[in-house]
Amino acid sequence: MREIAETxxxxxxxxxxxxxxxxxxxxxKGFPFILLDITKSHADTSGCWTGSRSTPA
Known part of the structure; x- marks a missing residue:
């Protein structure tokens, strides 16, 4: 996050x-998206864009 802010x-x-x-x-507090958890791995989030992620059992 620091590198992004500095850039x-x-x-x-x-x-x-x-x-x-x-x-x-x-x-x-005026930017709630900044407080989102951005520590998810690629595997956890890759289906968000393609709709191909299967529902966990």
């Missing part, structure tokens, strides 16, 4: 700073 900041010519995880929810 966006660099391209927009704005400073990207690190904040403690405890403050992240309050800091980004």
């Amino acid at each position: 966006i900041g660099r391209h927009l010519n704005v400073l990207a700073v690190s904040i403690p995880a405890e403050q992240a929810a309050d800091h980004f």
